Amino acid sequence: MITEEEILKLLNDPDYRPMTYRELEQHFEISDSQDYKQFLKMLNRMEEEGTVYRTRNERYALPDRLNLIKGRLQAHPKGFGFLIPEDKDLADVYIHANDMGGAMNGDTVLVRISVKGPAGGRLEGEVIKIVHRATTQVVGVFEDHDSFAFVIPDDKRISRDIFVAKEGYMGAVHGQKVVARIISYPEGRAAAQGEVIEILGHKNDPGVDILSIIRKFQLPEQFSGEVMAEAQAVPDTISEEELRGRRDLRNKRIVTIDGEDAKDLDDAVNVERLPNGNYLLGVHIADVSYYVKENSALDREAYNRGCSVYLVDRVIPMLPHRLSNGICSLNPKVDRLTMSCEMEIDTKGKVVNHDIFTSVIRTTERMTYNNVRKILTGEEPELLERYKDLVDDFKLMEELALKLRAYRMQRGAIDFDFQESKIIVDENGKPLDIVKRERTIAEQIIEEFMLKANETVSEHFHWLKVPFLYRIHEDPDSEKLMHFMGFVTNFGYTVKGKGNTVHPRALQTLLEEIKGKKEETVISTVLLRSMKQARYDAESLGHFGLSAEFYSHFTSPIRRYPDLIIHRIIREVLEQGNLSEKRTEYLASRMEDIARQSSERERLAVEAERETDALKKAEYMLDKVGEEFTGIISSVTNFGMFVELENTVEGLIRLSDLADDYYHYHEMQHLLIGERTSRIYRIGDEVKVRVARVNLDEHTIDFELVEAIARSSKGEARELIGAAKRGRNGGSSAARSKKGAEGAGRRSAKRQAAGEALVPAPGEGDQGAAAAGRAGAARKSRAAGVFVPGREGGDEGAAKRRKRKAAAPFYAGVKKRRRKK
DSSP: OOOHHHHHHHHHSTTOOOBOHHHHHHHTTOOOHHHHHHHHHHHHHHHHTTSSEEOTTSOEEOGGGGTEEEEEEEEOTTSOEEEEESSTTSOOEEEOGGGSTTOOTTOEEEEEEEEEOGGGOOEEEEEEEEEEOOOOEEEEEEEEOSSEEEEEESSTTSOSOEEEEGGGOTTOOTTEEEEEEEEEOOBTTBOOEEEEEEEEEETTSTTHHHHHHHHHTTOOOSOOHHHHHHHHHSOSSOOGGGGTTSEEOTTSOOEEEEOTTOOOOOEEEEEEEOTTSOEEEEEEEEOHHHHSOTTSHHHHHHHHHOBOEEOSSOEEOSSOHIIIIIITSOOTTSEEEEEEEEEEEOTTSOEEEEEEEEEEEEOSEEEEHHHHHHHHHTOOHHHHHHTTTTHHHHHHHHHHHHHHHHHHHHHTOOOOOOOEEEEEEOTTSOEEEEEEEOOOHHHHHHHHHHHHHHHHHHHHHHHTTOOOOEEEBOOOOHHHHHHHHHHHGGGTOOOOOBTTBOOHHHHHHHHHHHTTSTTHHHHHHHHHHHSOOOEEESSOOOBTTTTBSOOOOOSOTTTBHHHHHHHHHHHHHHHHSSOOHHHHHHHHHHHHHHHHHHHHHHHHHHHHHHHHHHHHHHHHHGGGTTOEEEEEEEEEETTEEEEEETTSOEEEEEGGGOTTSOEEEETTTTEEEETTTOOEEETTOEEEEEEEEEETTTTEEEEEEEEEEOOSOHHHHHHHHHHHHHTHHHHBOOSOOHHHHHHHHHHHHHHHHHOSOOSSOTTTBSBOTTTTTSTTOOTTOOOOOOOOOOOOOOOTTHHHHHHHHHHSHHHHHHHHHHHHO
16 A cells, blocks of 8 residues: 655655656556555545645645745735745745735645745745635624624734624624634635624623633633543542652652742742752652543643643633642642652752652642742741741752852853733723732742753753653844844944854853843843744754753643653653653654644743733723823834833834934834934833823724933934944835835734744743733743734824825935836
8 A cells, every 4th residue: 555655755756747646546556446545535635734736737746846835824914924834944935915815814825936035035925725724713893784794803814804694693793792603714805704603792891802812812711521520530639559669758848939829839849958068959840640641531631722821810721720729739738749850969050960750749838939038038027937947948949049040141041131010900800900020039949940950851861862842942043143243233242153153151141241231121122032932842952042952841740731741751761761662653753743732832822811911901001091101112113113111011102103203214223213303212212101092902002202211322323323324225124115014014923923032932930921920820930022012004194104205315215216127
């Protein structure tokens, strides 16, 4: 019988010319009728998956041999999109709105390249085939037109409304939020057609806003009966028989340190001073894999969910609460099964010995970050008295954590220091306040301990050469890195590197050099955006942001599926010594799929979390229209500048609202420069703004500029203007050209879909950026992510601006050059 590998081998042959299925049948000499049927089924399946492509004259070939690229479509609210190729070595491909071929955001498509820019410039293409539809249902506002209706999608990347026939209303009335299932997709000028399958309530009813986001991202709120039955079957207590083969650590002083309202306590720690002066650090993680068996209903559900999702007012857990808050949670003074990593660490912060084993613990206390901080700073004497038996332990933890951090920084780890916030809501979901989260020594203790355990476990099992999952963060894109290195020269700094590569230590040295200086914000932000996003992989490719050769996620199996998987592998290796060849092959075949699924689910969770944050921040500012605030410019674009307030709320000052001058955007320098006044706006500048508009449907806030608080001297301004003029031909986007507008669209679309680069990315400090400040899960994480929403539309002064452009000397030059062409 012919296999898929044999077909691909033939199609990959340099001498292969596209054949029909009859010619392929003859080539493989298929004579048996059953083999022939299986061959046709396989060929059809490969075509449906986009592995092979059938041309108009019924011949089969590999897509790349026909100038086709397979990938995921990232649509933009303005109608165009970008293909994100499956082959990571290929550049993104711009798709004009007229060339989308009915494809929608997230669809897997085949794209034919139509334009190749000179010298590796931008690729343009058109959608030839839709391989897989990602969107099957749409959440939006029901708009009744008597005999028919439309659903106006909440997701603005779905640029066309969904038509609903009268028989598909399901009782929905005008103004309600609904979920519509797509029954036919857009084709040509025809819109997609759907039918209402769920009515969420009126769009202004309490709770409907968050529920709409849950449905939009298709986050599973409930567990199936089969999953709940398995969870109910798990015992509440531990029997003596279950302790066999486990190391008994119940006599040690082990504590959990978490947020005030955390309920899923999946890690505990202890530190001792050894006779030789070294430290013994114990990191003990809930042994979730003991209860969640491979291929069980619980396991399949955890795989599908990928991770817990922390929204503003609720948590959508990866596992049922009976497990996550019960037998798997390391609650105080009860026996719990754990997976432990004990590390001997010398006085310089280096691990000199380690041991990984299954264990049983009984935590001494359930500590909070606030109480540990107060104990270490001596703020409240009553706490010192209450926890007098643990005070010395906490001081030793602080001592070790600072040494681990110093060792990590010396190694070259990059440490961004961006503010996080928590939105306080009432029982109806109305935002009451937005408070900043301080990163205190208590959070740093847990962060450093978790990082060290993750690295140690990852390296240990890498050298055992068993199938494993790694958290990788690849080197920055060379073009973005060169852009950044050129950018910092405007401030008089240089970054040491060889060619297009740079060691993370050089970047951390720069961050230390700019600490406390006026340019710190702008340089840190631009550096962050030069980074790639961390992800999971079956191969250990290193972690650039942490400057670590080996890194995995080991410390949160209650809320992250990759941690659960590696716990299962660790248990097998510990219990059996070696994996059989068959078992090794099976696990190796699964790792790549689990890595992809987990990365995708994590990105979706982060996007949902950010959207709920943006929604509640907009709602919080709704009654503050007309009020004035001081903020910092957080991003500069060719359509305006974003300003972040002290409470982390971010809004846009549109170029059309800057009435004092016409401003040119200089992409290389991240500047807006006034054409007449030479006034400069750049990231990090302090400005006073007035809240002008709040759009709850778009989750956006518009500011008006009240006053710019000068930072640049006249001499510095002249230097920046000179640098901008020198870079105009190479990277200025002063003109609202197609390239500039679509380039900005691409950046905003990519930020919305995948977030900015996170270093460490979500989960690096054990708790993720997404979880930071939400529902008690903001623990243990350096979430160094900055979200810059992509908002380009709505410039009401577009016509006036075009006239001013035409009159500007720079644009006159552009028009002349175009006429010459």
